[in-house]
Each structure stands twice: as structure tokens, then as C-alpha cells.
Amino acid sequence: MLTESRLRAAKAAPKPVKLFDGGGMYLLLHPNGSKYWRLKYRYGGKEKKLALGIYPAVSLKQARERRDNARRQLANGHDPSAERKAEQETDPECFEAVAREWFAKYSPHWAPSHSDKIIRRLERDLFPYLGSRPIKAINAPELLTVLRRIEARGTVETAHRVLQNAGQVFRYAVATGRAERNCAGDLRGALAPVKEAHYASVTEPKAVGELLRAIEGYQGDPVTRAALKLTPLVFVRPGELRQAEWAEFDLDKAEWRIPAAKMKSRVLHIVPLSTQAVTILKELHLLTGSGRYVFPGLRSRSRPMSANTVNAALRRLGYSKTDMTAHGFRSMASTLLNEQGWNRDAIERQLAHGERDAVRAAYNYAEHLPERRKMMQAWADYLEGLRIGSNVISFNARKQA
Template sequence: MASETGKLTALAIKSAGQGEHSDGGGMFLKVTETGRYWRLKYRVGGKEKLLALGVYPEVSLAEARKRRDEARRVIREGGDPSADRRSRKAATLEAGANTFQAVGDEWLAKQLPKMSVATHEKASKMLQTMLYPGLGKRPIADIDAPELLAVLRKIEDRGAHDTAHRAKQRCGQIFRYAIATGRAKRDPSADLRGALAPVITTPRAAITDPLKVGELLRSIDGYSGSFPVRCALRLTSMLFVRPGELRHAEWHEFDLDQGLWRIPAEKMKMRDEHLVLLCAQAIEILRELYRLTGPSGYLFPSVRTARRPMSENTINAALRSMGYDQVTMTGHGFRAMASTRLNEMGWAPDVIERQLAHAERNKVRAAYNRAQHLAERQKMMQTWADYLDGLKAGGTVVAFKSKAG
């Protein structure tokens, strides 16, 4: 179907039947039932080879000739266009595997056995929303300190100074992983020491005054939102677990007959299984909630899908709707509320800290202290719930010192 000069034409291409139709210079159009393909035959070292030049009409006749001429130039200079293409493809794949996002995703996947589920989710969200938009497509070895600082400054400019510092820490972990796996030479985050505004540490927002605690509990009882969220608020006040531990709670972790919630190690910040002793009031709430969200899955599923837990902002949003701003009370503040009041009530610090699932700071002491204090914790949790009921009722509740028994 070639013209007299041995060259194809647009008309000849459209009317070409199945087979190979030469355009000269080794290039031909291969027509099959599935399409029309540009190919180039050539020899290197006495061996015939075949190079794909594209698919018609995505690659026009003019473009196919341009690619043929470029390939023949490479051949004249002693090269092999097929080998060059494989090298470029390999380089492209390697570059794709060495971007900040590729290395970051790989690093994050390896952290799941070490991080709690909630922490892992927060790290993933930080990468996706704060770091990947500016750094994700960049080769990790090419990122320098000024470029990294520019991305962190965008976070800092929103007033999120603590988040900017945590983002810098995450970047350092990713860069060090890249160094260990041979994809970077150094960690530019190390050069940013002092470049970000210092974080001014403030105590977590928490209500600890007994009268105000009573007001808060009455507000929770009057919460007009969904029943599961009201249950979550009530349980948070009684059990004072971390917000992420509560929202990731699953029904199979609970034994309501024994009054026990066994939180798996992978869900805990310190990666140790944690036992939560359930007071009678918490068991009653859980039995009511069971009718709605049981018998399996999350206690507090997302409103969008039961396969995910409720949002990490749900509890705080509920508090805001009740008139408690972020400087007055947060979901995490229930832990501070319980710790403050229980210490003032005279409960042993070891018992309180164990129920809070805090790590022992003294490493030597931690190595020898394996006490669970279960009996004392059970008594404390029930006493705490009864104490809250008294505050909620508006009566005068006197703090008392516990007695082991």
C-alpha cells in the first residue's frame, strides 16, 4: 500500500489491509485486527531487532517518521535504540521509587507494627495533606534544607507550630530511612535546628473543678447529637482512655459479663496490651450501645461506612456544640480531669498511672514493675464513676482518700 516513492500516505494508511506496509528506512505499519502499529526493523552487531514506534492514529505518520529518524541516528552513532529505551524506562521506574512519597509510603508501612493504629493514621494524614503536596514527587536525594523549610513554613504560617515541629520530625525519620536504604546521602531536616518558631507548651485543656465537672456531665447527658456520640462522651468521662483508643474500640475486645475491656497492643501508644476495668455504669451504657452497633465491628463506626471508626474530631466537635471551646475542654482532657481528681482523692499514683496506660519513665523501675493493680484499679474505677454521678446530680461531693481492700 505504499506510494511509488516507497512512502506511505494518509490515504494509504486508512485503506491499508492486514499485514506490514513499508514506509522506507526500515519503518513499516503493521495492521492487525486490534489496531495499527508503527515498527522499525534495524540491525545491531549483525542481529535484526524490532523497535515499537507507537500506535496509529495517536502517533501520526509525521511523528512516526521523526521517531524513526532519531532511532537511526542512534544506530549510526553505534547505539541501540531498544537498549536505550529499556535504560530510560528503568531510570524512570527507579526515579519513581525514589521520590519522597514513595519512600515515605514505604517507611510508613513498616511502622504499623510499632505505632498504634491512631498514631499511624495521624502520620498518614500528615504525609498526605501537609508534606506530599510540596515534596511528594521530588526525588528524595535532591531535597535540601531550604526546600524542606519552605514546606514546613506553610504549616507554621497557619499558627500550627507544634504540628510543624512534628512534621519536621516525621521528615527526619523518612530521610534517615532513605539513607539506610541507599536512596539519600543525608538528612536535611538536621540542618533546620532552630529554624522553626519554638513551641510554647501549654497544658491540655481540661476541666478539673468539681462544680464545673458536674456541669459538663449534665451537658453530656443533654447532648442532642447522635446516641453513639453521647455514649462515647459518657464513656470517655468514666474510663478516661485516649480518644484514639476509644474510637477504635471493637466489640470483640469486650467481656461485659466480666466487666473487662482488653485493648490489643497494636492499638496502644506504648504497644502493650491494656486492660480497662469497667464500672457498672459503663457496662450499662455498653449494653445499650450494643443493641445499636453490636455484635461485631466498631462500637463507634463512621457515619459513612461501618468499616471505619468515627472521625478523630467527633468528640471535640461534640464538645464545641455544647459550648466548650478548645481552650476549655478536649477529648484528651478527660484523662487530665480524672488524673487530677483521683490524685487529690488520695489514690496511689501507680494505680492511676497504670489505668492511664502511662509508661514508667524510670527504665530500671519499669523493668521490675509488672504489677497490674487489678483489684485496686477495679475499685478505683467504680468509685470514680460513683463520684461522677454525685457531681452530675449537683450534690456536694467530698474528695476522699482511698483505702486498699
């Protein structure tokens, strides 16, 4: 039989350790120090396991009570795991039910990629440990134990994002009368700080020219090659590029209009197309124009190319993840356009950096558009000059001309 003193003194080992208490219940001690209550039992001739909570948020006494309750269910011919699942589906006040209700309410207003990430975090990192718990009964130490598990994987940024999502769920629970307070707010400063990361990028003009020549010589899939060539000319986010649809383009007007639903800022975004970009797209249209996506996947034309395609192509060209990334083309453009003296507001608008005032942003998607058209063509001409290695006239000189 376990004791509280033995539980507190238990030390992590290189491999998971089980400390048994009796009746099939044990404490699973992971190498990272996290401690999980489990119940091993047999039902229908098969061995099964039931999660009873996380120590110390769930004490030894509480774990035994949950074990005994599960044993009573078994004695009455019921599977505790199935009973737990049924409770989660019918109990509107358990964490999972509230979280799914919150997600269903707000996810229609998010970009698909954003909502996919959030539901994955909930289902992977929160539901297995807190899903069946009454949301009003969850306290800060219990939530912190779950977050420490994520930290132990070495994914500190994910831990912060999961805490943020948990806080949103708790606030929703408070607003709907199913919790009295947001315990996630008590964990401010409890997690290790996130080290600020920057996307690797090439910004020195000579190196940019070398990169563009490498792209020109890419020998892989022609659709991937087109994506590589177009990316520096439009410098949109990688997800916006790979999900581009032909219906969004007007090549006669030299314009790409990305719907608000696809944008991080949830605002329509206009991308003026240079003559070089239009040429690439017209050539690509011969290959993919009969389908929905400009850059369809290699395995299925009904889906866009994978998120890692452009990065994988850069690796194939000899650029490591510390040298250059697909997202790094945005840094390249921002750095060089600012150095060359273009209007900072025009650059920021073209980068589609978030507008704090959402209402204002919805009306200003075309802000600085004439200057942006001129800038995008000058940028394409500049890159072309770097690629062929000619003496390139600076942007300032072009603007004065």
C-alpha cells in the same frame, strides 16, 4: 528575562505574583514569601504546569536547565509531567521512593491513626516539592524552604512534625546507602518554637457536677449520649473510645481490653469497668451489639463514629473548645485522682501513659490492676455523687473505709 538580583529583591504581595523568565517558565511568589519555579506548557491541547523546584534552593540557572530539559521532552512528543511521574515510580533514589519504602517498612508497627497522619504529611507537605528530587541532592536550605511554607499556614507544630518525619526518611536513606547525611539534623532550632498547648478541661468538682448533669440531659443521638456518659468513667483517649469493638469487652468480668495495635504505646491496655460503666454498655448493646463497633458512625455502622462526634456534642451542650474537650476528661481524672491521694503509678498506668522501656511495658500492662479496679469504681461513685449533687465522701475516706 529574570536575574538573580531581581529574584533576591522580589517582595511578597497580598496576592500571588508571577515573575516570567521566558519559555513558559516563571517564579510564583506567594504572599508568605515562598518562591516556586513553575513551567507552563501545552500538551494534547491542554494547558499544564510542571514544578521545577523552590528558589533559592534551585537557582535561576538550575531552573532554566530543568525548563530546557522539559522542552526537549515536549519536542520529542512526551509529556514532561508524565515523564516526571514515571521517573518517580522507577527511581529508587528519589525522595518519594525512599519515603514510601521507609513508610511501608515501619507503618505496620504503628497505630492506624498514627500511620494515616504520617502519610498525609508526606503526600501533602513533602512529595509535591521534594518527591522527584534525588534524596542525596536535597540540602538543608531546600528542606527549610518547604517547612517555611507550612509555618506560613500558621501550623508551626505540623512543621515540626514534618521535619521529624523528614529526618526519619533521611536517616533511612543514609542507612540504605542512598544518602550520605541527614540534612534535617542541620535544621535544629531553625523553626519557630511550638507553644505548649493543653486540652481544655473542667476540674473543679462543682463544675464537673454541672457538666455531668448536662451530659445526662443530652437530647441528641443515643449512641453519642452513651459515648458522652462513658467517656468520664473510663477516661481513655478519644480515638480509643470511638474505635472500641464489642469483641474487646467482657461485661461479666467488668473489663475492657484494648489491643496493643490501637494504643499509642503499642501495649495491651486493661480498663476496669465500674458498675456504672457496665450499665451504660449493656443498654448500648441493645442498640449496637449486633455490629462490630460499640459506637458506630451515624452514616455507616461498618465504621466507628467520627473523631469529632464527642467534641461536637460538648459544643451542643454549650461547652466551647476553651471550656472542655473530649481529651479533657483525661485531665479531669488525672487532676482529681491525684488530688484525692491515689497511687500515682496506678493513675499513670490507667491513663496508659507511655512506658519508656517498651519491653517492660509489654509485661506490665496489668500492673497495679487490683488497686486500679478499686480506684475506677470509687471514681465512678464520686462522679455519680457530683452529678446528683450529694455530699460526696472523698476518695481517701473511701480508701480508709
